[in-house]
Amino acid sequence: MEISSLSTDGSPRIDGESPEHVEMLAAADTALPPIMVHRRTGRVIDGMHRLRAAMLTGRTTIAVRFFDGTEEDAFVLAVKSNIAHGLPLSAADRRRAAGRIMATHPRWSDRMIASVVGTSARTVAEIRRDAGAAGAGEPTRIGRDGRVRPVDVSEGRRLAHDMIVRDPGLSLRQVARAAGISPETVRDVRHRMLRGEDPVPAPRPRTLVERGADRRAEPAGKAAAPCGTEPPPAVVMKRLRADPALRLNENGRDLLRLLDIHTVRLEDWNRIIESVPPHRLETVAQLARSCADKWSEIASRIESNASHLAG
Template identity: 55%
Template sequence: MQLGQAQFEQGVIVDVDIDSLVVEGSPRSTGEDQDHIQALVEVWAPLPPVLVHRQTMRVIDGVHRLRAAQLRGDDKIAVTYFDGTESDAFVLSVESNITHGLPLSMADRKRAASRIITTHPQWSDRMIASATGLSPGTVSEIRRQAAGDTLLEGSRIGQDGRVRPVNSAVGRELAGKLIRENPGLSLRQIARAARISPETARDVRNRIHQGEDPLPKPRVRARPRPRTPAEETSRDRIAAAEQAISTARIAARVAAVDRLKSDPALRFSETGRTLLRLLNIHTLTGAEWQAIIDSVPPHCTSIVADLAHEFAGVWGEIAARIEHQTVEYG
């Protein structure tokens, strides 16, 4: 999420009166979890400071920690302030509650996404997905329902902070016109004017130099031959078995990550929360991964594939080092 580092007082923690804090507007529809509060009461180690919106003194993240402090009879609590709009404070509250502590339910995440679409309509589906813990496809569907199946025109801000047109074809057409009329423009100048990435601008320029249209032609898939009844039955059975195995693996993966999220040793340390965020990415379903794969632009496929292979190697190395450490110190 690109809310801006300047909006936090980095490293500044202050003690404030508990009675001065406001608890309202939480994205959690089920309210507070008394068992979780009691578990925090019994934690002897110092808990992370509560995140508070300075302008309203509303608790953005840490309501359960606040309640635990009240049960202990504390008058003050450690606080870190956030300076920004109330709508940005809500986004931060949602993001905080999907990365650590007691995770938001799927229904709460969808409601939060619907609200963020209203308050931040210029944000891309991927950017909202990163803040709510949903897939970009789910956010896109929520946006379509909120807009009555009419998509917003113009541009949106992506997760990387760059502004891009909703319809990339418009940007490509504009880039083509700029290249023809001003062949001396740099790729960055073209990309900035057309609101596309420099790589897309490069692809458009190469197409024009080769006498092609700025827009890539849609891929035409060859029609598969009709399958025989025997092939149909056999392949359907194989597909159903593979789907069942995949579903079971995903369920086991999600359960394992959820167990780790409930471990205070990970929840209440910065490195632990970083690990939980990384692991949570890999709990997406096959359909959600496919939606992400389908959204990769043709000119980015090789780069994304290379990075995926490299990251897979990184995870393999991490697994080996953790296993070695377990054997050495276990």
């Protein structure tokens, strides 16, 4: 197909293509796979870097495969293709794509959209809530398996609870079909019953980002309300150390080492403080205060980044 006849509008990449990746493809000795093009509009769905590489080498034609669906589905395919192979989309690209897809496919579930954009269902739910996206008030959504399920499963959980009480021998699938919820949700209801808990979980506590935003919005001089839902630092550190996104790269490991220093127990801190010699008390105090200021600045920048991503 003639390169001049192709459209490059509507890419899911906010900052466009990577020049380094284009040059790498242009220098490749092997033939590159055909790009994917929306037949009706001529828009490139997948293969922008391959297209730029062909243009860089002076070619005027390129091999293509056609897609005959709608423009909305073409964008979904573009996002999904750029998650599966090639140069991955950035986190910002994925968030923007999630917002666009939930606007064009309002009845898709959070998990369905998350599977397309390569992020978590919780992140998609936050984007939907913050953006007030279309379909946020829909009573049902379409899941990854194509089945339609209610958004609020509270009534389904209660119905499942009543069915299990009446007939404990019912299978998970039997209860799920009758209550309109998934077998895994029925399993959770059954486990909650065995533990003596309510079949409907309590609302999820707000995230640290949300609480941080509230604190920043309070008038000066007003103390933040105490919150007992945050786990102790030792528990938080254990979770962070188990996160591959941190422990499998050098910068992440540096951050873990720095944070780990501050999880010292109170009695150990007292011992350390008492060991400071009298002639160094003022110096150490000043240095500690400087470190505290630096950590406060780091915390503010991290919260700012989190708020930016949430927006």
